[in-house]
Amino acid sequence: MTQSSSGAQPLRQSSLRDRIDMYVVAARQAIIEQLQYRLANMMFMVHVLIEPVIYLVVWSTVARAQGGEIGGYTAAQFAGYYIIWTLVRQFNLTLGPHNFNWRIKEGRLAAELLRPVHPIQVDLGYYLGFKVPQTLYWLPMGILLWLLFKPEINPEWWQVLAFPFVLILAFFVRFCFMWVLGLVCFWTEKIDALFELYFAAELLFSGRLVPLELMPAWTQSIANFLPFQWTFYFPIEVLLGRVSPVDLGWGVLAQVAWVVGGYSLIMLVWKQAIKRFTAVGG
Amino acid sequence: MAAAGIRVNNLTKIYKVPEREAGLKAAVVSLFKRKNKDVRAVDGITFEIEPGEIVGFLGPNGAGKTTTLKMLSGLLYPSSGELSVLGYLPEKREKAFLQQITLVMGQRSQLNWDIPALDSYDLYRAIYGIPVEQYKQARDKMIELMMLGDLVKKPVRNLSLGERMKAEMVGALLHQPGVLFLDEPTIGVDVTMQRRIRNFIQEYNHERKATVLLTSHYMADVQALCKRVIVIHHGKILYDGLLSGLVDRFSALKTLVVTTSDMNGQTPDMSKYGTVVKSEANRIALRVSRAEAPQVTARLLADLPVTDLTVEDPPIEEVIENVFATPAEETK
Numbered sequence: 001m002t003q004s005s006s007g008a009q010p011l012r013q014s015s016l017r018d019r020i021d022m023y024v025v026a027a028r029q030a031i032i033e034q035l036q037y038r039l040a041n042m043m044f045m046v047h048v049l050i051e052p053v054i055y056l057v058v059w060s061t062v063a064r065a066q067g068g069e070i071g072g073y074t075a076a077q078f079a080g081y082y083i084i085w086t087l088v089r090q091f092n093l094t095l096g097p098h099n100f101n102w103r104i105k106e107g108r109l110a111a112e113l114l115r116p117v118h119p120i121q122v123d124l125g126y127y128l129g130f131k132v133p134q135t136l137y138w139l140p141m142g143i144l145l146w147l148l149f150k151p152e153i154n155p156e157w158w159q160v161l162a163f164p165f166v167l168i169l170a171f172f173v174r175f176c177f178m179w180v181l182g183l184v185c186f187w188t189e190k191i192d193a194l195f196e197l198y199f200a201a202e203l204l205f206s207g208r209l210v211p212l213e214l215m216p217a218w219t220q221s222i223a224n225f226l227p228f229q230w231t232f233y234f235p236i237e238v239l240l241g242r243v244s245p246v247d248l249g250w251g252v253l254a255q256v257a258w259v260v261g262g263y264s265l266i267m268l269v270w271k272q273a274i275k276r277f278t279a280v281g282g
Numbered sequence: 283m284a285a286a287g288i289r290v291n292n293l294t295k296i297y298k299v300p301e302r303e304a305g306l307k308a309a310v311v312s313l314f315k316r317k318n319k320d321v322r323a324v325d326g327i328t329f330e331i332e333p334g335e336i337v338g339f340l341g342p343n344g345a346g347k348t349t350t351l352k353m354l355s356g357l358l359y360p361s362s363g364e365l366s367v368l369g370y371l372p373e374k375r376e377k378a379f380l381q382q383i384t385l386v387m388g389q390r391s392q393l394n395w396d397i398p399a400l401d402s403y404d405l406y407r408a409i410y411g412i413p414v415e416q417y418k419q420a421r422d423k424m425i426e427l428m429m430l431g432d433l434v435k436k437p438v439r440n441l442s443l444g445e446r447m448k449a450e451m452v453g454a455l456l457h458q459p460g461v462l463f464l465d466e467p468t469i470g471v472d473v474t475m476q477r478r479i480r481n482f483i484q485e486y487n488h489e490r491k492a493t494v495l496l497t498s499h500y501m502a503d504v505q506a507l508c509k510r511v512i513v514i515h516h517g518k519i520l521y522d523g524l525l526s527g528l529v530d531r532f533s534a535l536k537t538l539v540v541t542t543s544d545m546n547g548q549t550p551d552m553s554k555y556g557t558v559v560k561s562e563a564n565r566i567a568l569r570v571s572r573a574e575a576p577q578v579t580a581r582l583l584a585d586l587p588v589t590d591l592t593v594e595d596p597p598i599e600e601v602i603e604n605v606f607a608t609p610a611e612e613t614k
Contacts, residue, residue, distance in 0.1 A: 018411040022408040025407075029401055032401055033397050108392070278373065
């Protein structure tokens with residue numbers, strides 16, 4: 001403790017370097033935390049893999065029954081789609097509304113509000129770091145699926161290069177919208193129904209259930225006005241090699257636009273949420 | 283902004299609380315018509331705390347202590363009234379303000395349970411933008427003062443309550459705040475740990491000249507740390523002054539402890555002097571009203587072969603208990 005003649009602390013101005021340092025430390029914290037729970041994470045990985053493996057088996061079987069192809073996808077391409085799906089899923093995993101509920105109930109949010117940094121900044125660093133162990137846990141599963149289902153993917157070099165960027169953007173889009181959803185907890189604790197509705201919409205309009213080309217035309221039309229496809233379908237299609245350079249450019253623009261829109265929505269709702277929180281306490 | 287302590291003027295917080303009777307009918311009715319009632323958690327309180335002062339904020343559960351601390355730290359908007367902390371308006375939650383305060387709630391944890399406290403400290407360093415050398419110096423000194431040793435390298439979930447609380451205190455003070463709001467920081471921890479935490483607060487206040495507002499149900503905390511106390515009950519301030527003055531203000535009784543020489547097996551009727559609270563051999567403790575104490579003392583000295591006589595105030599816990607037993611109407 002340094003000596004001071006008054007209780008007032010000289011003010012610290014935060015710089016970009018401080019901000020980056022904070023992201024790095026938060027990311028490191030996530031890595032330390034996740035590496036502790038090896039078994040739990042492996043079990044979670046198995047749980048995450050069950051969903052796409054079911055889709056993969058069903059659609060591969062249907063494709064073979066239809067003469068080897070359905071909607072432009074062969075059985076091997078379906079395998080490619082759903083194996084990339086598992087990697088994309090690892091990357092777009094982020095905090096859920098239950099996490100928000102826990103934060104409010106346990107008083108964690110109150111503590112976070114007393115810090116001179118917006119809680120979303122720490123979350124962002126944390127969930128980016130979270131991707132490192134998740135990718136490590138995914139690798140053996142991904143290799144196993146690859147060997148079992150022998151997928152066919154044909155990306156060009158520029159599509160391979162673009163994939164990590166669209167993957168990170170997919171995470172940002174989903175991160176923003178899950179945060180918005182989480183903010184509903186400031187008004188009600190019973191958000192399970194809303195959460196389920198969100199996931200139902202995501203399942204239908206994101207390409208999570210099935211590639212969007214195989215969905216009815218009306219579903220594809222609606223999906224164009226929603227953020228979901230940019231979090232699943234688009235990055236998968238990029239690595240599958242099914243996206244033209246122009247579509248890639250438009251896709252990245254759409255992802256950026258949804259991130260900007262989602263972040264603006266967070267800031268808008270956040271102001272109201274904080275007003276409510278500070279009115280009723282937590 | 284000029285550095286100042288804490289200023290509170292006519293501060294009020296009213297909560298809207300849903301009200302519903304028990305039973306199915308009430309549940310159905312509440313679907314269509316919701317009833318709320320206003321609860322005045324804090325009711326027009328006024329006080330000032332000078333920089334560097336440690337003040338005990340006392341009151342029973344539900345008195346309004348935590349609500350006040352939350353308003354002072356910017357976690358709650360006041361319904362009315364004025365307040366300023368270090369010259370800032372807390373509800374604005376400006377970064378400069380947040381860098382200079384801390385709120386420790388004994389029943390709430392801020393550290394990440396799954397990782398060692400050291401890793402959480404590092405995150406706090408990054409959040410507050412504390413220069414690395416300054417951080418290491420402050421951290422190591424506080425760890426030493428709290429005698430935490432290698433405990434900060436164990437995941438927080440593996441620490442005992444007392445160890446965790448000590449680790450929480452270090453984390454809460456790493457950014458060296460000038461104002462500390464401590465809400466029952468020693469709750470549930472054993473006496474040794476309580477003493478350690480008290481010493482730590484005292485040391486921090488001494489070195490940093492920090493302003494401390496402390497709530498605690500343990501009078502040992504208050505007696506060790508606070509010269510001044512503010513007593514709040516039913517949202518109103520009942521007393522604001524020296525701890526020693528609290529007894530004069532709220533205790534109408536004194537305890538006289540009389541020791542007599544042997545009276546050849548005779549036992550005098552002591553009940554005529556006051557209420558006998560303890561009697562053993564030639565030593566008797568009597569409870570008498572504060573006003574009558576001088577006369578009773580004189581009578582005892584005249585009537586009995588007194589070898590020793592002391593006049594004592596009742597224990598502070600007992601005084602506080604009496605204060606807390608005051609009904610709401612009497613605090614208006």
